[in-house]
Amino acid sequence: MxxxxxxxxxxxxxxxxxxxxxxxxxxxxxxxxxxxxxxxxxxxxxxxxxxxxxxxxxxxxxxxxxxxxxxxxxxxxxxxxxxxxxxxxQLSGRLKISVVSTGKYIMPYFLAGFLKKHEGIELALDVTNKAQVIGSLERNEVDFSLVSVLPANLQIEQEELMQNKLYVVGNSDEKFPRKSYGIDLFETLPLIYREPGSGTRYVMERFIEENKLPVRKKMELTSNEAVKQAVMAGLGYSIMPLIGIRSDLKNGNLQIIPVKGFPITSTWRLIWMKHKNFSPVARSFLTYLKKEKSTIIAEKFSH
CATH class of the missing domain: 1.10.10.10 (Winged helix-like DNA-binding domain superfamily/Winged helix DNA-binding domain)
Incomplete structure (x- = not known):
């Protein structure tokens, strides 16, 4: 063989x-x-x-x-x-983390300093959908998972990282001159959704249900990047995390539409199974994160 x-x-x-x-x-x-x-x-x-x-x-x-x-x-x-x-x-071993797709915009910043400090660590970072993220955690295939909506039926522990702010966004073709719009604006905006099970979709649907909004569902796409491209192409509007669209707002490809009640927020959390038997690498990373997360947020996400 x-x-x-x-x-x-x-x-x-x-x-x-x-x-x-x-x-x-x-x-x-x-x-x-x-x-x-x-x-x-x-x-x-x-x-x-x-x-x-x-x-x-x-x-x-x-x-x-x-x-x-x-x-x-x-x-x-x-x-x-x-x-x-x-x-x-040297501190050495594998650090295994699964991340929901939008989390790819923040997790590298919480890892960079730790990995530079410990060059003997091999990172396995899996960026995928929420169902697979939770599945890999439940099967004990990873040390940590990054989510914005907590799983309902798992016994977990968590470390809060930062707020996840979501805004109503569209491309730059149509003008919205008023400083603020009521939520009745959703009656006229064709909305692009993430797939069922997505944390972004969960927060979006919760807001719509709580406010009993009559929305026009335009289409459903399976990644934040796909939604962003569809919105930029003028296929509709969406409710999207700020973290994934900052550069597109800056270069004028997207605009935030000022709607009352926004931004709506969730929280990025690093989670792990309760009673998880941490490796030295995983334990060291959690210690680093608790100590450095405020500095990382101030330096990388406060602008």
């Missing part, structure tokens, strides 16, 4: 997700690239690792055993690297 560590990593992700597409997303690879690596790995075994039934991929019993072995091998490889660094007196 002549399989590679990369093939083990690919097969492990495929087996965890039971999907080539989802594995490709989490590994930041193309779907064909994952399929090729999966085939090359399968070719080294006479017994099938996976099977497709009705267009759904399933991992065979043999494949599940190989997945467990693959995870053990990869963990041992990581351990070798970390033990070498630890022997040299």
């Amino acid at each position: 002549n399989y590679t560590l990369h093939q083990l990593q690919v097969f492990l992700k495929v087996s965890q997700n039971e999907s080539v597409t989802k594995a490709a997303e989490e590994l930041h690879l193309t779907q064909p690239a994952v399929s090729i690596q999966l085939k090359n790995f399968q070719d080294q075994f006479e017994i099938p690792l996976t099977e497709v039934v009705g267009r759904k991929l399933y991992v065979t019993d043999f494949g599940k055993e190989i997945a467990v072995a693959a995870e053990n091998i990869l963990n041992e490889v990581y351990a070798i690297n970390y033990k070498t660094l630890a022997y040299q007196g």
Whole structure:
């Protein structure tokens, strides 16, 4: 046999997700690239690792055993690297964090100083949708998750980071000359929504329901970036987090429409499972975050 560590990593992700597409997303690879690596790995075994039934991929019993072995091998490889660094007196190990898509605009700033201070740490940062973020936390695949809406049915602990402010936004074609508009403006604005389960959509729908607004739902898109591009193209309006549109406001591609009651706010929180057994790296990062978060917010997000 002549399989590679990369093939083990690919097969492990495929087996965890039971999907080539989802594995490709989490590994930041193309779907064909994952399929090729999966085939090359399968070719080294006479017994099938996976099977497709009705267009759904399933991992065979043999494949599940190989997945467990693959995870053990990869963990041992990581351990070798970390033990070498630890022997040299460096804090070392993997820090695994899952982040909802909009959180990609803030999480790097809370990580940068810590990673510069500890060069022996390997970061695994997964930016994905809320359902996958919560799923990876529940399966104990990550140390922390960054969310703006807390999961309802998990026992977690949390560290508040900063406010998440959401505004009504549109492109720059139409003029809104008044200093303030009432919420009845929503009767005329075709709204673009995020997908169900999104934290942004949850906050948006909660505001609409609390105020009994008759809204015109225009379309539904699966990422903050897709919503932003649709709004800039003039396809409609949306309620969006300020953190993801600051540069677009500055260069005039988007405008904030001054509606009473806005901004509406949620809170960015770093969460972890209750009774989580932290690694030295995860414990050190949490200590760093509690100490430095106020300084980071003042330096990076106060403008």
